Amino acid sequence: MSRIVIALGGNALQANPKDTSAEAQLFTCKETAKPIVDLIEEGHEVIVAHGNGPQVGQIVATYEAANTIDDGKPVMPFPECGAMSEGYIGYHLQQAIREEMRARGIQRDVASIITQVVVDPNDPGFKNPTKPVGSFFSQEQAMKLQEEKGYVMKEDAGRGYRRVVASPAPIAVVEEKIIKTMVDAGHVVITVGGGGVPVIEKEDGTLEGVAAVIDKDLASEKLAELLDADELVILTAVEQIAINFNKPNQKNLASITLEEAHKYIEEGHFAPGSMLPKVKAAMQFAKSKMGRKSIVTSLNKAKDALQGKTGTVIIQ
Ligand SMILES: Nc1ncnc2c1ncn2[C@@H]1O[C@H](COP(=O)(O)OP(=O)(O)O)[C@@H](O)[C@H]1O
């Protein structure tokens, strides 16, 4: 039996970027629940983390469209929108996993924990936005949004333009002890949703939300180390990590050593804001302790990847 942290991509949960409906996301969550519950059925301890890039950006845009801007300040700040996205996605996942377990007669409880993750207020990520959020736009639409709303818009891995926001590195998981207690008690826990709501710790020990989106792969890696997990499984829209991605000479990789990963990063094979943080998270977990391994694959190939049939394994 292994302890496995599964990180689900926010984009992967919105399988068709043109259909941002709750119904479509719930359907994807139900499909995603199947390989997750396969692992639970096999006796593994599974902790589920998830992204929120598309969803948090859409929540922010919805509030803006509802004309809730007062004196130029958003009425619904970014951290609150992040917390909403954690609740929204967590709700879908916990319902889907519960239903799948019930259908198989598995007597386990599942719950989401709205998680706060501490970041450094001086993190360089605040000065250089890299995290794509919200929907995809054409170059023309993106330039218009940049001008009208002051957003920073960037091309996202050949899929179109998206708003990018600050993405500071995760330092600590505030609810760590509660998560550990629930996992140790045998419950299925959904946590660090959207990388967790980013908070800074003030001198008096209080927490304050900040406008940013933490990369959920990096937060999941931190969580996997804290929980002493055996495997970190990152599920996204592609079956394998590739070099020369989207080019005629694309080559999918079955495994990558740390040394090879460093070389491929230097050569610029992994897009910042999409594949690069996954590779970095996978590398960090693999090097944190001998024997730990990370796997990157697609939602529907999770089971095959865990049996070594596909996916990309990152090892020391
Ligand atoms: N070298 C690469 N190999 C595979 N996919 C890549 C690569 N570089 C960029 N990508 C893109 O990164 C995407 C995964 O990042 P993203 O969509 O941000 O993840 P998430 O599913 O966590 O939201 C893939 O679907 C693919 O389009």
Ligand SMILES: NC(=O)OP(=O)(O)O
């Ligand atoms: N927060 C986060 O990393 O979201 P995505 O998985 O959607 O990029």
